[in-house]
Amino acid sequence: MLTAAIPIFVFVAVSCLAFLAGVLLDQRSARARLIRERLAPEDLTGADGDAPALLRDAMLSRIPAFDTLLRR
Numbered sequence: 001m002l003t004a005a006i007p008i009f010v011f012v013a014v015s016c017l018a019f020l021a022g023v024l025l026d027q028r029s030a031r032a033r034l035i036r037e038r039l040a041p042e043d044l045t046g047a048d049g050d051a052p053a054l055l056r057d058a059m060l061s062r063i064p065a066f067d068t069l070l071r072r
Contacts, residue, residue: 061067
């Protein structure tokens with residue numbers, strides 16, 4: 001009886017570990033998907049469709065003197 005219980009116990013233990021690994025990997029991919037959605041380019045627009053202030057400020061001018069002037 002003991003010789004039959006050992007393989008059954010090993011099977012159950014390995015099955016539980018495989019299930020746990022699958023659950024952990026699924027949670028990691030869900031977390032990564034959530035981060036990708038938050039950082040997606042379509043999220044860079046504001047509620048009114050304009051670019052956020054940080055992006056707007058960076059795009060005022062490529063010339064430093066004009067950029068300073070336009071920011072004031």
